[in-house]
Amino acid sequence: MISLRPARLPDEIEPLAAIDTSFITPYIYRVQHDDLTFRLIPEPVDPPRRKAFSIQDEPPDMVWDHTTVAVDGDRIVGMIAIVLSHWNRRAIVWHLYVDPAYRGQGIGRRLLEAATDYGRSQSMRCLALETSNLDYPAIQFYLRVGFTLSGFDETYYDLVDEFAIFLSRPL
Numbered sequence: 550m551i552s553l554r555p556a557r558l559p560d561e562i563e564p565l566a567a568i569d570t571s572f573i574t575p576y577i578y579r580v581q582h583d584d585l586t587f588r589l590i591p592e593p594v595d596p597p598r599r600k601a602f603s604i605q606d607e608p609p610d611m612v613w614d615h616t617t618v619a620v621d622g623d624r625i626v627g628m629i630a631i632v633l634s635h636w637n638r639r640a641i642v643w644h645l646y647v648d649p650a651y652r653g654q655g656i657g658r659r660l661l662e663a664a665t666d667y668g669r670s671q672s673m674r675c676l677a678l679e680t681s682n683l684d685y686p687a688i689q690f691y692l693r694v695g696f697t698l699s700g701f702d703e704t705y706y707d708l709v710d711e712f713a714i715f716l717s718r719p720l
């Protein structure tokens with residue numbers, strides 16, 4: 550039985566950082582350019598690519614406005630952290646992770662619903678997020694739960710073959 554509750558921060562930063570955020574993907578997105586037209590094309594990668602995210606890479610002054618955790622008993626098995634962008638009323642999904650053993654059980658969707666409730670309570674217009682072109686699995690998840698593509702930026706990261714994809718969902 551998985552339940553959701555607000556995170557107790559900063560006390561729970563260590564168990565949050567212990568969530569296995571990694572994914573392995575047999576596809577990544579590439580951009581196909583044609584004058585002023587762009588298309589994001591899934592491309593197979595062999596061997597599959599692996600990537601993990603770290604919540605400890607954050608600048609020390611980073612403050613999330615709202616963090617919800619999914620717990621199995623005493624164990625934190627998922628999290629979503631939201632940062633509010635007040636000037637344009639966007640609730641930004643800063644982190645969303647579910648431990649691999651718990652994926653595919655609706656926990657990611659439930660964490661997004663908690664973020665939706667929070668964003669609405671703060672009079673935000675939409676949920677918005679940035680993810681990597683490598684995170685093909687998460688992009689399938691976001692599309693499935695109602696997000697749409699709002700853009701991409703091939704210069705966003707100081708990395709050779711990785712770029713940012715932006716998605717959003719109205720509140």
Ligand SMILES: CC(C)(COP(=O)(O)OP(=O)(O)OC[C@H]1O[C@@H](n2cnc3c(N)ncnc32)[C@H](O)[C@@H]1OP(=O)(O)O)[C@@H](O)C(=O)NCCC(=O)NCCS
Pocket residue numbers: 570571572645646647648651652653654655656657658659678679680681684685686687689690691693694
């Ligand atoms: C992305 C992530 C948070 C999704 O969490 P989850 O708990 O596995 O997702 P859910 O079980 O709530 O899935 C919700 C829906 O998305 C679909 N979905 C989830 N992952 C999918 C995938 N890889 N491919 C296609 N559909 C997927 C589910 O089938 C489900 O659809 P349904 O409700 O119609 O059956 C989780 O896979 C994860 O932590 N990934 C690694 C970290 C990561 O990439 N985070 C995002 C960084 S931007």
